[in-house]
Amino acid sequence: MDDVATKIIDILKKHMKEPRDDIGLSTALTDLKIESLDLAMIVFDIEDSFGIQIPYNANEEVEDFKTVGSVVDRVKALLENSGAPAKA
Amino acid sequence: MTQSKGERRRVVVTGVGAVTPIGLDARETWSSMREGRCGVGPIETFEIKDLYIHIAAEIKGFDPAKHVSSRKVQYGDRYSWFAARSAEEAWKQSGLPTPIADPYRAACIFGSGAGGFNTIETAYDDLFLKNKKATNPLTLLRIIGSSASAHIGIEQGIKGPTFATCSACSTATHAIAIGADYIRNGLVDVAVTGASEAVLTHGSLRTWQAMRVLSPEGCFPFSKKRNGTVLGEGAGALVLESLEHAQARGATILAELKGVGMSSDSKDMVNPDVEGPRSAMAFALADAGLKPEDIGYLNAHGTATALNDVNETNAIKMVFGEHAQKLPISSTKSMTGHLLGAGGAVEAIACIKALQDGWLPPTIGLDEPDPKCDLDYIPNVGRAAKVENVMSNSFAFGGLNAVLIFGKPPA
Numbered sequence: 001m002d003d004v005a006t007k008i009i010d011i012l013k014k015h016m017k018e019p020r021d022d023i024g025l026s027t028a029l030t031d032l033k034i035e036s037l038d039l040a041m042i043v044f045d046i047e048d049s050f051g052i053q054i055p056y057n058a059n060e061e062v063e064d065f066k067t068v069g070s071v072v073d074r075v076k077a078l079l080e081n082s083g084a085p086a087k088a
Numbered sequence: 089m090t091q092s093k094g095e096r097r098r099v100v101v102t103g104v105g106a107v108t109p110i111g112l113d114a115r116e117t118w119s120s121m122r123e124g125r126c127g128v129g130p131i132e133t134f135e136i137k138d139l140y141i142h143i144a145a146e147i148k149g150f151d152p153a154k155h156v157s158s159r160k161v162q163y164g165d166r167y168s169w170f171a172a173r174s175a176e177e178a179w180k181q182s183g184l185p186t187p188i189a190d191p192y193r194a195a196c197i198f199g200s201g202a203g204g205f206n207t208i209e210t211a212y213d214d215l216f217l218k219n220k221k222a223t224n225p226l227t228l229l230r231i232i233g234s235s236a237s238a239h240i241g242i243e244q245g246i247k248g249p250t251f252a253t254c255s256a257c258s259t260a261t262h263a264i265a266i267g268a269d270y271i272r273n274g275l276v277d278v279a280v281t282g283a284s285e286a287v288l289t290h291g292s293l294r295t296w297q298a299m300r301v302l303s304p305e306g307c308f309p310f311s312k313k314r315n316g317t318v319l320g321e322g323a324g325a326l327v328l329e330s331l332e333h334a335q336a337r338g339a340t341i342l343a344e345l346k347g348v349g350m351s352s353d354s355k356d357m358v359n360p361d362v363e364g365p366r367s368a369m370a371f372a373l374a375d376a377g378l379k380p381e382d383i384g385y386l387n388a389h390g391t392a393t394a395l396n397d398v399n400e401t402n403a404i405k406m407v408f409g410e411h412a413q414k415l416p417i418s419s420t421k422s423m424t425g426h427l428l429g430a431g432g433a434v435e436a437i438a439c440i441k442a443l444q445d446g447w448l449p450p451t452i453g454l455d456e457p458d459p460k461c462d463l464d465y466i467p468n469v470g471r472a473a474k475v476e477n478v479m480s481n482s483f484a485f486g487g488l489n490a491v492l493i494f495g496k497p498p499a
Contacts, residue, residue: 035359036358037358037359040299043300057303057304057315058299058300058316058393059301059315059393059394060315060394
C-alpha cells in the first residue's frame with residue numbers, strides 16, 4: 001500500500017470506535033460501522049490532511065465512498081487535478 | 089401514555105406574522121404558497137467566495153429602515169429585524185393595544201436557533217481580518233439569542249415571562265408550546281410566540297457545507313431526486329390568547345391551538361429515530377383529545393435530507409395507521425427553504441391559513457417520489473379541502489421533536 005492509502009486508513013482508524021488492523025483497499029466502509037457524522041468528520045480530516053476539497057454529500061450514495069480503495073482512488077484523482085504532490 | 093392535563097384553559101390564535109423568502113408578511117407568504125412559488129435561488133446577499141453550495145432561500149429587498157418600525161430594533165441584528173417585523177404584524181392583527189393594558193399578564197417567548205450570526209461574522213471579520221482595535225459596541229447585544237424576544241417585549245410593552253427558546257429546527261414550535269402552556273395554566277393571558285433565524289453568511293454556509301447535508305440543486309422533500317436541504321432565513325410569530333380573554337375583548341379568533349406534543353430521541357445528534365417523532369405526534373393527538381382520523385392535513389418537517397423524509401414517513405404511518413394513506417401531507421420547505429429555528433412558526437401559520445381558507449399548500453418539485461416515501465404529499469399543486477384539524481411537525485438536530493395541532497375557532 002502506498003502513502004495515500006496508509007494515511008487514509010490511519011484517518012479511518014482514528015475515527016472508529018473500535019479500530020481494526022485488518023483494513024485493506026477492498027474493505028467496505030459499511031463494514032467499519034461508520035455513521036454519517038463520522039463520515040463527515042473523516043472527509044474533513046482527509047481534506048485537511050491532503051489539502052483538497054471533496055464534494056461529498058451525505059444524502060447521496062456515492063460509488064467513491066463504498067470501499068477504502070474507492071476513497072483512495074478519489075483522493076488520488078483530486079490530488080492530480082489540484083497539482084499537489086501525491087505524498088501528503 | 090399521554091402528556092395531557094386535567095382542567096385547563098383553551099388557547100386560541102388571534103394574530104400571525106411572517107417574514108420569509110416568499111413574502112415580507114404572512115399574507116404575501118401564504119399567497120406565494122398558494123401559487124407554489126419557490127424562494128430558493130442563487131445566493132445574492134453575500135459573497136460566495138470558495139463555497140461549493142451556491143443556492144439558498146434568501147430574503148431579498150428587506151430594508152430595516154423601511155420594514156422595521158422601531159429605531160431601537162433597526163440597531164439590532166438581522167434576526168431581530170425579522171423577529172420584530174413578524175411580531176408587529178401578528179400583534180396588529182390581534183388588535184391588542186400597544187403597550188398592552190395588563191403587562192404582567194403577557195409573555196414573549198421568541199426563540200432563535202443561532203441568534204445574531206451575521207453580527208458574529210462581521211465582528212470576527214473586523215477583529216481578525218481587518219485588524220480593527222475594537223468591535224462595534226452593539227456587537228454583544230446583537231449576538232445574544234434572547235435579544236429578539238427582548239426587543240419584541242419592549243415594543244409591545246410586555247412585562248411577563250420573556251425569553252428565547254433554542255432547539256435548532258424545533259425552536260419556534262417549542263416557543264409556541266411553552267406560550268400555550270403558560271396560558272393554559274393561568275400564568276398569563278396573552279403570549280407572543282415564534283422564532284427568527286438569519287444565518288445566511290459565508291461562514292455559516294461553510295459550517296453547513298462541512299456537515300454535508302446541503303443540496304447544491306434545490307429543496308425537494310420526499311422526492312427521489314432529493315439530495316439535501318437548502319438553508320433559508322426568516323421569522324414567524326403567533327399571538328396566543330386564552331379563549332376567554334380573546335372573547336371578552338371581541339377579538340377575531342383565527343384558530344384554536346388544541347394540542348402540543350414534545351419528545352426527544354435521546355439517541356443521536358444527526359440520525360433521526362422513528363420513535364421520537366412518533367411519540368411527539370401521538371402526544372399531540374392525546375393532548376388535543378383527537379383521533380388520527382380527525383387530522384385533515386399535516387405540515388411535515390420534510391427537510392429533503394435522505395434520512396428525515398423516510399423516517400418521518402415511517403413515523404406518520406405508525407401514528408396514523410390506515411388514515412396515513414388518506415392524509416394530505418406537504419412540506420412547505422419546498423417553497424420557503426429550511427428556515428431552521430423559524431420554520432415551525434411559519435409552518436404553523438401555513439396550517440392556520442389552510443384551516444381558514446380550506447386550501448392545502450403543495451410540496452413543489454415533487455415529480456417523482458422516493459419509493460420509500462409513499463404517502464400523499466400534495467405534489468406540486470395545492471388543493472381545496474375543508475379541514476377541521478391540522479398538525480405541524482418540527483424535528484431538530486439532536487433528536488428534539490415538537491408537534492402542534494390547530495383546529496378551527498371554537499363555535
